[in-house]
Amino acid sequence: ALVSGALLGLVAFGTYDMTNLATIKGWSLEVSLVDMVWGVFITTASALAGYVAVVSLQKFT
Numbered sequence: 001a002l003v004s005g006a007l008l009g010l011v012a013f014g015t016y017d018m019t020n021l022a023t024i025k026g027w028s029l030e031v032s033l034v035d036m037v038w039g040v041f042i043t044t045a046s047a048l049a050g051y052v053a054v055v056s057l058q059k060f061t
Contacts, residue, residue: 005047006040013039 017032017039 001047001051002044005044008047009040009043010036012043 013036017035020027021029021032
C-alpha cells in the first residue's frame with residue numbers, strides 16, 4: 001500500500017505540476033517540487049489509512 005500510494009501520488013501530482021510548469025507563466029519549479037513532495041506524502045498516508053481500515057474490518061468478518 002505504501003509503495004503503490006507513493007507512486008500514485010507522484011504520478012498524479014507530477015502530471016498536474018509539470019503541466020502547470022509548462023503552461024502557466026510564472027509557475028516556478030520550486031512550487032512544483034514542493035507540491036509533488038506533498039502529493040506523495042498525502043497519497044501515501046491515505047493509501048495506508050485505507051489499507052489499515054480494510055484489514056481492521058476484515059477481522060470482524
